[in-house]
Structures are given as C-alpha cells and as structure tokens.
Amino acid sequence: MLKRYAPETFFDEMYTAAGEVRPHYRRIEQCLTGMTPEEFDRKREAVDLAFLRQGITFNVYGDSQGTERIFPFDLVPRIIPQKEWEQVERGLVQRITALNLFLHDLYHEQRIIKDGVIPPYYVLSGKHFRREFVNFNVPKDIYIHVCGSDLIRGADGKYMVLEDNARCPSGVSYVLENRRAMKRTFPGLFEQVGVQPVDHYPQELLKMLQYIAPAGVADPTVVLLTPGAYNSAYFEHTYLARQMGIEIVEGRDLLVRDSRVFMRTTKGLQPVHVIYRRIDDDFIDPTVFRRDSMLGVPGLVNAYRSGNVSLANSIGTGIADDKVIYYFVPKMIKYYLDQDPLIDNVPTYLANEESDRKYILDNLDQLVVKAANESGGYGMLMGPQASKEEIAVFRKKVEEDPRNYIAQPMISLSRHPTHVADGNFEGRHVDLRPFILYGEKIVIVPGGLTRVALRKGSLVVNSSQGGGSKDTWVLYGDD
C-alpha cells in the first residue's frame, strides 16, 4: 500500500516534493506498507461500525427520516512534530489574547476605534456586535472561553489562520473519539511513535468553567445548555456533559427567579452558576434577543448582568469572528501586544473598500468570496470552480451589500494521503481546527480536529459538504 501514491504539485503533509517520506511520518508509512488492503479494509469497517453503534453521528438537516450519519473518518493520521506544534501553539495563544483584549476594549473604552485602527462602521454594522453589553464587565474579564481557529497550510507549507470561531465552535468530541478509535485499531503504533494525549480536554474545560463562576460561590453548579436532540452537534453536547459529569439542560429545564437561574429537578429548583451554552446569542433569551426563541431562557440575560450566573462564551463574541473583523486581527495583535503575528492571516480583500471591491469584482473567477457571518461552508463562492451564473449571483450580492462580503485568493490547501478505495490512497486537502481554552490560563490540547475534503479536488472540508476527519497526532519528539 501507498506505493502508487503521488503528492503531485501540492504541499503534501506526508511526502516532500521529491517524493521522500517526511521523517515524522516514517513509522506510520512502515505500518501501512506492511499491511494488505484486506487488513486495512477490515480495520476501516470495524471503526465505521463502532461509530455507528455508539451513535457518534450528526443529524442531517431537512431529512424527514431523521437520518443520522457518521462523520466519515480516515484511518491515516495527520502527524505534527513537536517543534512545529509549539510554534503553532504560541501563535494561537497570541491570537486569542489579542482577540480577548479587543473584545474588552470594544465593549468598554473602544480605544482601537478612537485610534483609527478599525473604522467604527465595521464594528457598529457587525451583525454580532451586542451594544447592550457595552460597559458590562464579564466574569474574570474573559470573553472567548472556547475558541476554534481554523488553520490551513498553503503551497509553501506555512500555517495560516483561515477563520476564528469564537461563538460555539464544535468538533472537539471527534478529536476525542477519533483518538479512541485509533488506539483500538493501532494499539502498538502509539507506543512506538510517542503521541501526546488529548484525553484531558474535558477536565480542562470543566476547570475553566468552574474558574469563571460568580464570585463567592464555593462549589459552583455547571451545566451545558443545548438547543436539543435535533441539533447537529447534539452528540457532542451529551458527550462533553458526560465526560465532565455535569447536567445537560435545555432552555425549558431552566428558569429565572429574582435574577438567579435555577433548573427544574425532581427535588424542586436547584441553583445554576455557570452555563456552557451551545446556543447562539440570538436565541439565548427571548426577552432580550429573538422574541420567537423557544430554546432560550426568559430572564437569563438579566441574571447574567446581575453577576449571578456566568456564561461561556460571553455574549457578543461573534463580532470577533465576523470575517470583516478577521481582516483586522493582525492589526489588533500589533495594537494591543506590540508584536508581529506569529501565524498570518490569509490575504483578504474587503468588498466595502473602494479599491478592494474593484479588484474583487474584476477577479471574481479567481477568488474565494465569503459572506461575513456564515459558517459551515455556506454562503461561499469558489471562483475558479464556479459557473458563470454563480459568479453573476455573487457579483450582485457583493455590489448590493459590500459590508458583508470579503474575498481571498484561492489557497491550494495542503494535502494528505487519504484512503479512497480498495487499499488505494490519494492526496486530499486538509485543514486543522485546534481548540483553545481560556480560563485561569490558556490551554490547548495538542493537535485538534483535522478535517479532510474527501471529494477529489474539493477544498471544502465541512461535514455538511462531504468532509471527513482524521486523528491528529502531535509527537513527543520531531520524528
């Protein structure tokens, strides 16, 4: 196996351009070449069946049969040497530090606007900027407690940040379950290779949640607020709640009395102090945000403002992952930390800027155009692969609403050997989503979720668009 694999012209995670295996992949290559396609297939089927049986699935929306699918999993792990990871880690710590300083500033003095680094229009027109929370002090002054920043590598192999997910990033349960599956499938390999563990994520998450509890609560009750069993990430919600040993609640399980939050239990009302919420700002409290929300808790925002309950992430962090604000993150790092960014952004053009817009409209067939507040691979134009009609549609959208569009050059993401069929491997594009926890200190479990675009030539890694995942190994050494 792997004999006929060709890295072609892309940056390949496993092989150099000359076709030599990179030193940190040597052992896994040996393991794979020593295996017959039948053995590999058996292992693959066993893993898929285990995922299905355990219900490690996501819900497919718009399917009346209530179909659940497993998130396709590729057995070839993505491997990162220790030194390389340490650099990435430093870059991520720098970035989340700057983003938190930015959010504090934005909801207080707004120095960065007054100093002309970010034009006020971009903030004030931000869909997720919550002016209700200006001058509100969030617990421990932390805004983004859980952040998932998507990293990609271009043709030269340099890491870049593609976007930040600062509201409710999901996928960490796959990191943990993928690792469990790999340990079952290749038990011997872990000992030989030396892989840094990821299992402590739930403990770190719980520690962070307890840290942000309201002052004076000695033994805080932490809960996870889920939209419910039909949400695509519901498996992850129950998984994390179980791992942390906390209650998973829906909006209807909570109520607010006297600006305090309680849950309805068989023994009456029990106080709640910290909510790890996995529902959007818009839905969290029908008396403040969307009135038609059936998922939220009336009065929750009041309780939050009174300091009786803490939320992770805080309300209003969405402005930091607005794709227009993303453009300014390198400037934020310079402004707040007086440092150069350790991980660069992807070059970005803002449709709202006269000269950029002209460039975007002239080069729509070369660029990737994205809506500022969409996620999951929706609201996106891949210029070079798009039809004339699709381009025309986006031209109109950009012209009508320039504030909400940005464009980036098409980055040919790095590729990784991925099983396609019958023991054959081909290069498929990958990205990496590390999960960053910001509590008493900043903690990043080594690696993160490697997502892979399983369709040949596709650059979209989202699960809703034919993406799969791989286990991500950060080594104890460099080979």
Added chain:
Amino acid sequence: MLSRVANCLYWMSRYIERAENTARLVDTNLQLLLDFRNLNEQRLAEHWLPIVQATGDEEAFFKLHPKATAAAVTEFLVFQPENSNSLVQSICQARENARMVRDQITFELWEELNRLYLFVRSPRARDLWRSSPSEFFQEIKASSLHMIGITYATLLRNEGWYFLQAGKFIERADKTSRILDVRYQTLPEKGMPTNISQAEALEWSAILRSCSALDSYKALYGADVTPKSVAEFLLINADFSRSILFSANLLDQSLRRISGVPEGRFTNDAERLAGRLVSELRFSTIEEVFDQGLHNYLDVLQQKLNDIGNALFQTYIFQSFSSLEEEILVQQEEQQQQ
C-alpha cells in the same frame, strides 16, 4: 435530577419493556397457531382480534386495517409506523428518549439499545421477519434481556435508577394484565370457569409463554393448566418476577426510594395509589377476583396503573413552579414603595 431527564429515563425503560412484551405476545401466538388444524378465516380472526384488543389499540387498528387477519395484526403490532406502540416504534421511542439522556446512561446500555434500533430499522430485520419470525423475535427478546443485565451491571443505583425501575415495573404490570386478559371472552362474565377444552388449555399455556412464565408455573402447579391457576400465578404470586403483584410491589418500592419515605406511608399521590394497589393485591384471593369477573378486575387494575403513572408525572415531571398566584405574589413583593 432534572425532571426532563427523569421523564426520559422512565419512558425509555417503559418502551423497552413494551417492545419485549409485544415480541413475546406475537411470537407465542404465531407458534400457537401451528398447533391447530382446520383454521378458517373466521377462526383466525377470533384468535387475532382479542390480541389487538388486549393492547388497547383496537380503534387505531381498524383505522388502518379492515379485518383482523394474521398479516394485518402482526404488521400492526410489529412494524406499523402509524402505531406508536408497535414493536419497532417502541424501540425507536426508547432510543429517542435514551438519546436525550445519553449522558445519564452508561455507554454499554446506549450501545446495545442503539444496536437494536439499527437492527429493527434495517432491511435485515424485514428479511429475518419474513424468513423466520421466531428468530426475529428471539433477537428482540435477547436484546431486551441483555439490556436488563447491562442495567443491573453498570448503572448507578441513584435516583435515575429508581425512575428506570418505576417505568419498567409499571409497564410490566400493565402488559401482564393485558396478556392475561387476552382470552377473557371464553370465560364466564363472573364466577369461576368450569372445564375447559384442550384447545383452550393450549391458549392458556400460550398466555403463560407470552409472559415467560411457563417453566415457573409448572414448577409450582404441575402440568395442569387451568384459567384459575394461570390467573392466580400471573396476578397475585408474590415471587414470580412478571406477576402483577411482584411488579406493583417493585413499582411501590421504587417510588418510595425516590422520595425516601418509609413503607406504609406516603408523601404524594403516586405513592399513595401504588401502596394501596399493592395491599389490595397482597390480601386478595383468586376466588374473589373471579367473583368480580377477571376481565372487570383487570380493567379496573389497568385504570389504577394509569392513575399511578399520571400521579407520578404530576409529582415529579410536570411541576408547575410558576402558578399564577405564586407569580403575582412574587411580583407584588418586588414592587418598590418610595
């Protein structure tokens, strides 16, 4: 424990028990028919109709099927998606409830329930059902027993456990009473039945087999199967784990463990009704039951079980924390007088 969680555990447990009972009931009756000769359509309808009636879904059945044929009844009880109590739907609902409380049950229990769910929804289930119904039912019954074992072996004996137990035993008491009621039309309305035919004896054995009770029954009563001793065994035997008294007793114990109230006392309606039911059963004789008529007796019993279920819901699940008066009181207190 969250009220919603308690509710899900209770119903998950009920639906698993329901599925297993349906499997046994249909399986036994399919096998029973193999013992009869000269079965015409009339005779078959007489056989299958009471089984639909016993489930209490007669009305829903005739909305979907014109006649109580074997094919229609078994389809209705096993696969019919429109029948929320069909075997497959029961498993789907058990699994749906389990999914809501994945964090509260053990991985092993979830995996087995999910496996069963994937099986009954797969084409393989239909194939097996066509080629060998008894193997199909064996799959369901074995899985249910497996889950009971897993539950005992892996779950914490906390509050959730007692909600699971309450759900299981209230369902079991109800289902045993319904299975016992299947042949009531062959009995006199009141009073003890006299001699029964050989075919009827086979039907009463089928009732025992539908409750996994035949072996235990024989150990106690010998090979002679009569309506009187079958009813006595399934209704008021204190030691058989599927008898109504045994189930009601465990239901009562579970309820009292949830609130911590000692035996002989109660703090809510569910405990009061369950305690009363257990006492009634404990101090009844089978002669008294037949004096009232078995069918009447079971009818009233099923209503009592429903009342306990409703009382449990009112006490623990649907707590109206914000009654109007209470809300007004709070708001009155909150007004500032300057």
